[in-house]
Amino acid sequence: MAKLFRAVIMGPPGSGKGTISERIAQRFGLTHLSSGDFVRENIAANTDAGVLAKTYIERGLLVPDHVMTRLLLPRLEEMTRHSWLMDGFPRTLAQAKALNSTCDLDLVISLNIPYETLKDRLSDRWIHPASGRVYNMGFNPPRVQGRDDISGEPLIHHDDDKPEALVARLRQYKDLAKPIINLYKSKGILHTFSGTDTDRIWPYINSLLSTKIPSTSQTDTQRIPMP
Numbered sequence: 001m002a003k004l005f006r007a008v009i010m011g012p013p014g015s016g017k018g019t020i021s022e023r024i025a026q027r028f029g030l031t032h033l034s035s036g037d038f039v040r041e042n043i044a045a046n047t048d049a050g051v052l053a054k055t056y057i058e059r060g061l062l063v064p065d066h067v068m069t070r071l072l073l074p075r076l077e078e079m080t081r082h083s084w085l086m087d088g089f090p091r092t093l094a095q096a097k098a099l100n101s102t103c104d105l106d107l108v109i110s111l112n113i114p115y116e117t118l119k120d121r122l123s124d125r126w127i128h129p130a131s132g133r134v135y136n137m138g139f140n141p142p143r144v145q146g147r148d149d150i151s152g153e154p155l156i157h158h159d160d161d162k163p164e165a166l167v168a169r170l171r172q173y174k175d176l177a178k179p180i181i182n183l184y185k186s187k188g189i190l191h192t193f194s195g196t197d198t199d200r201i202w203p204y205i206n207s208l209l210s211t212k213i214p215s216t217s218q219t220d221t222q223r224i225p226m227p
């Protein structure tokens with residue numbers, strides 16, 4: 001069996017983690033895991049962890065570390081046959097240490113995007129709450145304005161994505177991410193990408209991953225046929 005590949009993507013709100021994760025998943029055949037999706041699934045299923053998580057999210061707080069690790073680590077341990085990319089976890093140093101003791105990461109992508117760009121993108125981010133599908137009125141608009149492409153259900157705009165809320169969220173991200181980034185830097189697995197456009201960052205991420213992911217994990221459709 002080909003060696004499995006485990007990666008994490010980090011970045012402030014609106015930096016393109018979800019967008020880039022989807023591209024990586026499609027191009028390299030990895031499973032895209034999103035901590036936000038796990039939390040939402042648990043809330044919808046009314047699990048103990050979900051009920052507890054909801055009380056924090058409703059107050060605009062992060063879910064405590066022990067709840068997040070209880071939710072996610074068993075799922076990762078089950079993924080013995082899949083290569084994956086995790087988006088949204090770890091968010092704290094305690095989570096990073098817990099992840100460390102569960103698996104060896106091959107690579108960490110950190111996105112470094114200017115504040116003005118984050119602000120513009122988030123003020124234009126529309127979400128389909130049931131699936132977590134994300135749209136942007138300029139960058140990837142829905143086919144029908146205000147409606148999810150697949151279900152046709154209405155899209156919503158989070159209050160959290162308003163510029164007034166962004167400064168605090170960004171500060172929190174910077175404070176919490178700093179020691180995690182230092183940890184991954186010291187392990188030699190951190191790769192940082194800076195810029196204002198996902199489409200300009202993507203080729204660099206694509207070529208880095210092409211050198212790191214065993215070709216057997218990549219999907220056949222991505223191979224360029226010989227003339």
Ligand SMILES: Nc1ncnc2c1ncn2[C@H]1C[C@H](O)[C@@H](COP(=O)(O)OP(=O)(O)OP(=O)(O)O)O1
Binds near residue numbers: 089095
């Ligand atoms: N690793 C985590 N630690 C603590 N709470 C978390 C974690 N991941 C997700 N949550 C909780 C708090 C988040 O507000 C909520 C939804 O997560 P997510 O979908 O990642 O949205 P977000 O709005 O925080 O991120 P972003 O704007 O970066 O996409 O779930």
Ligand SMILES: Nc1nc2c(ncn2[C@@H]2O[C@H](COP(=O)(O)OP(=O)(O)O)[C@@H](O)[C@H]2O)c(=O)[nH]1
Binds near residue numbers: 197
């Ligand atoms: N204008 C513009 N919007 C983008 C770009 N990349 C992503 N987006 C949009 O910006 C918003 C934030 O991206 P998302 O992937 O949700 O970021 P995350 O919060 O880090 O997961 C979404 O509405 C995306 O559709 C880009 O290069 N330009």
